[in-house]
Amino acid sequence: MKISVVGTGYVGLVSGVCFSELGNQVICVDKDQRKVDVLNKLQSPIYEPGLTELIEKNYREKRLEFTTDLSYGVKNSDIVIIAVGTPPLPNGEANLLYIEQVATEIATEMNDYKIIMTKSTVPVGTNHRIKEIVSNLTKFPFDVVSVPEFLREGSAVKDTLNPDRIVIGTESEAAMKILTDLHKPLTDNIIVTDIRSAEMIKYASNAFLATKISFINEIANICDKVGADVTKVAEGMGYDKRIGAAFLNAGIGYGGSCFPKDTNALVQIAGNANYDFKLLKSVIEVNQNQRFNIMEKLKASLTTLSGKTVAVWGLAFKPNTDDVRDAPAFEIISELVANGVKVKAFDPIAQENFRTQFNHPDIQWCESPLDAAKDSDAICLLTEWDVFKSINLFEVQNVMANPVLIDGRNVFSKEQISLTKFDYKSIGRPGIKNEKVLVKS
Numbered sequence: 001m002k003i004s005v006v007g008t009g010y011v012g013l014v015s016g017v018c019f020s021e022l023g024n025q026v027i028c029v030d031k032d033q034r035k036v037d038v039l040n041k042l043q044s045p046i047y048e049p050g051l052t053e054l055i056e057k058n059y060r061e062k063r064l065e066f067t068t069d070l071s072y073g074v075k076n077s078d079i080v081i082i083a084v085g086t087p088p089l090p091n092g093e094a095n096l097l098y099i100e101q102v103a104t105e106i107a108t109e110m111n112d113y114k115i116i117m118t119k120s121t122v123p124v125g126t127n128h129r130i131k132e133i134v135s136n137l138t139k140f141p142f143d144v145v146s147v148p149e150f151l152r153e154g155s156a157v158k159d160t161l162n163p164d165r166i167v168i169g170t171e172s173e174a175a176m177k178i179l180t181d182l183h184k185p186l187t188d189n190i191i192v193t194d195i196r197s198a199e200m201i202k203y204a205s206n207a208f209l210a211t212k213i214s215f216i217n218e219i220a221n222i223c224d225k226v227g228a229d230v231t232k233v234a235e236g237m238g239y240d241k242r243i244g245a246a247f248l249n250a251g252i253g254y255g256g257s258c259f260p261k262d263t264n265a266l267v268q269i270a271g272n273a274n275y276d277f278k279l280l281k282s283v284i285e286v287n288q289n290q291r292f293n294i295m296e297k298l299k300a301s302l303t304t305l306s307g308k309t310v311a312v313w314g315l316a317f318k319p320n321t322d323d324v325r326d327a328p329a330f331e332i333i334s335e336l337v338a339n340g341v342k343v344k345a346f347d348p349i350a351q352e353n354f355r356t357q358f359n360h361p362d363i364q365w366c367e368s369p370l371d372a373a374k375d376s377d378a379i380c381l382l383t384e385w386d387v388f389k390s391i392n393l394f395e396v397q398n399v400m401a402n403p404v405l406i407d408g409r410n411v412f413s414k415e416q417i418s419l420t421k422f423d424y425k426s427i428g429r430p431g432i433k434n435e436k437v438l439v440k441s
């Protein structure tokens with residue numbers, strides 16, 4: 001099939017590349033000339049495992065093009081995918097400016113029947129708004145279909161090629177058949193529904209996953225007080241098929257460009273319909289507080305923060321991505337600096353992105369985890385990158401001024417910690433510690 005994708009960010013680029021990998025003819029359109037230039041050099045503007053290889057392969061096999069020319073993309077495709085951002089407005093509602101702009105641009109460039117397929121996460125009713133915009137501007141026939149995206153950053157290619165399900169929200173039998181054929185090579189689990197339900201499935205899924213995370217984080221906080229181990233609790237819960245083991249990793253809470261934005265947007269969607277979504281409001285509040293749990297643990301170990309040096313391991317909101325949107329590291333580092341701490345920061349991939357958005361004279365940018373740990377009074381681990389998981393903790397403790405390790409992602413095991421000198425604190429695992437702690441405050 002002939003497809004164009006408008007918006008080549010984390011979603012649009014991965015979708016476009018994966019559709020070309022399935023044998024479709026794909027034109028990726030972005031208004032950002034810099035991104036398109038990078039792509040035309042067969043490089044990826046984002047870090048996503050496996051993506052660069054697929055870009056190169058499908059470009060060379062002439063199934064994939066990159067352009068800033070939306071008219072070219074629309075005119076040479078049967079399916080136009082909208083994958084532009086829907087960032088939050090100050091009140092938490094989704095900003096639909098980019099969606100409306102793209103709908104207008106698509107409408108003015110149409111030359112034949114098109115399926116307009118929305119992958120961006122949009123509030124209920126938005127696809128009907130797109131339909132209204134387009135129908136006011138074109139005489140050509142078209143259908144608007146909601147196909148929400150469920151990929152995760154860091155495993156986006158894998159998730160796109162092996163989705164748990166595809167949701168197709170449509171009012172058109174013809175569009176449903178075409179889009180079912182398009183997605184059939186990916187999965188048999190295709191759910192066809194009305195447009196409003198498809199839009200809601202996306203928000204409800206993200207809100208439910210965020211709820212699981214805040215739930216387990218509250219259980220972890222109680223575990224800390226009563227001497228239980230949250231990882232054992234999660235394991236024991238997870239074997240119950242009705243609960244499931246996924247998304248029960250306690251830590252410093254969720255970040256990223258989706259959960260914080262989409263939970264707030266759903267609270268607004270509910271509010272606009274005169275419904276007070278109390279549960280989700282609590283989920284958001286718990287998540288916000290959880291980011292500072294690590295500060296309390298750090299204060300308990302160091303007594304005073306002012307004048308101390310703290311290594312921060314991990315800046316991305318999760319491993320295997322360069323994305324720092326709404327990463328907990330922003331608020332945690334701000335709080336450290338505000339308390340008079342000198343920060344030594346290291347992230348294997350996201351460091352440059354983070355630094356361009358947040359620089360401060362009290363932050364020293366480091367070249368390795370060991371470099372960050374050197375002469376530090378404590379380490380705060382914020383992202384569970386493999387490079388931290390596999391580090392030699394004996395080497396680390398020997399270069400530190402004071403062996404304090406606050407593990408915000410429960411990375412290290414009892415076995416790894418027990419033989420070290422670390423004053424070790426994690427989230428909801430009070431029993432994992434070294435009995436012979438040597439702390440200088």
Ligand SMILES: NC(=O)c1ccc[n+]([C@@H]2O[C@H](COP(=O)([O-])OP(=O)(O)OC[C@H]3O[C@@H](n4cnc5c(N)ncnc54)[C@H](O)[C@@H]3O)[C@@H](O)[C@H]2O)c1
Nearest residue numbers: 007008009010011030031032083084085086120121149153
């Ligand atoms: N990032 C994720 O993991 C993820 C997963 C599922 C759904 N989503 C949703 O998908 C949407 C896109 O998210 P993203 O993370 O890919 O965003 P992004 O910011 O990475 O990418 C959006 C792209 O759209 C481009 N763009 C904006 N207006 C344009 C226009 N008029 N013409 C051409 N290009 C234009 C921007 O230049 C940018 O490159 C959002 O609604 C998001 O909520 C994101």
Ligand SMILES: O=c1ccn([C@@H]2O[C@H](COP(=O)(O)OP(=O)(O)O[C@H]3O[C@H](CO)[C@@H](O)[C@H](O)[C@H]3O)[C@@H](O)[C@H]2O)c(=O)[nH]1
Nearest residue numbers: 149150151152153213247248249253254255256258317318
């Ligand atoms: O048990 C867990 C699982 C995740 N997280 C955190 O939750 C955040 C989000 O992680 P993840 O969901 O893996 O990454 P995203 O790329 O944000 O993906 C989510 O958001 C996307 C955008 O809507 C959806 O498409 C995906 O289905 C949904 O998982 C990260 O900060 C994680 O550290 C936890 O704290 N504990």
